[in-house]
Amino acid sequence: MANTKAKVTINDVARYANVSVATVSRVLNRTGAVRIDTQNKVIEAAAVLGYTNTKLEKQSVQQPSADAPACEYERKIILISLPSISNPFYGQIINGIQAAAQNYDFECLLYPGNIAANNIDSLLEFIRYLHVAGVITANLMPKEVMDKLASEIPVVQCCESDQHPMVSSVSINDFAASLSAMDYILSTGKRRIGLINGPLSYKYARQRRKAYLTAMETARLKVMPHWIIQLPDINCDMAYSSVIKLLSRPDAPNAFFTASDVYAAAAIRAIQHCHLRVPEDVVVVGFDNTDISSLTTPSITTVNQPKFRIGFLSCELMAEKIHNPAVETKHLQLTAELIIRESTVPQLNGAY
Template sequence: MRRGATVRDLAARTGLSIATVSRALNGQANVAEHTRQRVLEAAGRGGSRPAGGVVYLRCPYLLTDYFGLIVSSVAETAELHGLHILLNAGKAAKDSDVLLSLPDEPGIDAAILILPPEPESALENLRDRGFPFVVVDPRTPPPRDVAAVSAAHFAGARSLMTHLVELGHRRVAIIGGPREWLVNDNRLAGYVAPLAEMGLLPAPELMRFVPEPSEEHGYRAACELLDVPDRPTAVVAFNDKMAVGAARAAAERGLRIPEDLSVAGFDDIDVSRAMQPMLTTVRQPLAEMGRMAVSLLRRLLERHELDALHVELATELVVRGSTGPAPRR
């Protein structure tokens, strides 16, 4: 699109509605081909973008073993497709208003946004300006016509809690992540579902939510949970790092894992195999999320039709030694 041209500008130039222009720019199927070409010509594209291009990859978080795996996968896959990556990462990037000006940045053709902290309106603005982008692991529910890829968090959490219920656990503590993250809502719903099917709900005193899913926050939350009068028989954590923190809290209280307390996490990063006993967890396809994001973006750049804009990749329950039968009391 010509720099500074908006969907509203193109609608005025072509005599089409804003909705039609937006669908044409985003490669949606319900647009006649002659209409699509009319919009592309007005936008100064005249057809498909070239195979190569510069992709702005934004990850406003520390590149730990979670985000680092996604970023590495995006970079490696982009190179295979002839795309060049411009990386913007780290916590300092979180507070910048880069999405507002991204379509006007010279030399940037598209973007991949990992867990963007901006509100839904910012993503809608980017979409309405016809700028191709894909969201990885969206923080909030993405707009219907914005391409996004994530893991099947609900299904993964449900499989983990079903495993614990089948082992006889009924008092299961939950350490959730930031309340405003979509992933937290999905996992929480998955954790609660198997208990609800048995007519049970997690007791309020057995639930904690932390502002950042780190080992230290997991440790602090677990200390509170393990000190309640009727302590839980199992703890499930938002991620593996928090589960490690929970295991540390259990050790300080002389609790054996899994004989006295079962502990489980989510992600299956390296730390899950460094614990003793090794951690039961839900494996996320982090590298595949990066590869899928590049694939979706490439199709957007080439004006292919996207029937599935919101892609969820399957997770896998990995049972290890940190979970066992509920102790008898």
């Protein structure tokens, strides 16, 4: 679909990113070395403003790369692979990918299955059959599976980042974001902090756990092993039952740092079920800032992931890779901020 917005210029991008026009040009045309954080700022600015790099597009039209995958279809297919469609977190990620995809006449299709050692060959066959131009994935994959996939087709990781040499990625700095959240929980005065975490096979979960342990250690607080609830899935029922069980113990936590708003929402219900008050008796912090964090009572203090932007930039990196297979691999880390709501601050009653 055509972009009907007023044309965004390179000057707009420079102003937004607070850098010179020359720097924007160097980043977007890849004609010179620029620091990675400045690169990130420029790419973010271009994405947010919807700046289309016409020079780059023209180049790719005039000089198609010999390495570009064959595609009989006039639009290119981008396969999106996610761990779960049910997790509300991914809705905005997909919207972001699709928004960027329109600028490049990409056709997005969601592949709802896993990508694993036992099906990578069959998936590659499917990818060849469909003439897929690239795969954007938030799925976890063993290194050898990722190697196989990335050696055949451009791959961009979104949300996760294995720092694979051939796979660009867009994610947040999970360690830094989690450390801030933990510092904030400690500032509420609670000391017995529990963690509800997703599967440790994901880097995000390992980083969030590491930040939790680091913050506790820095504050010289002991962590009881049963305070860490490790769940195999983002599932509210499991989180609810685990918290109920944990709260029946005499040394139960009086705070929970959780790796998902779904866990936080379930924890709040479990705490209330045990006739304890959130946040007076137990404070709860979520992760993602999905819709649910505004809809619970109390509403959830949470780490906002820039979901739309993660999706958008993932697709921008994909476009870059398709237009120029030799482009260097980039690992963008976006900033996540804590959003304070009622689950940590009693005075905020009624905040949506």
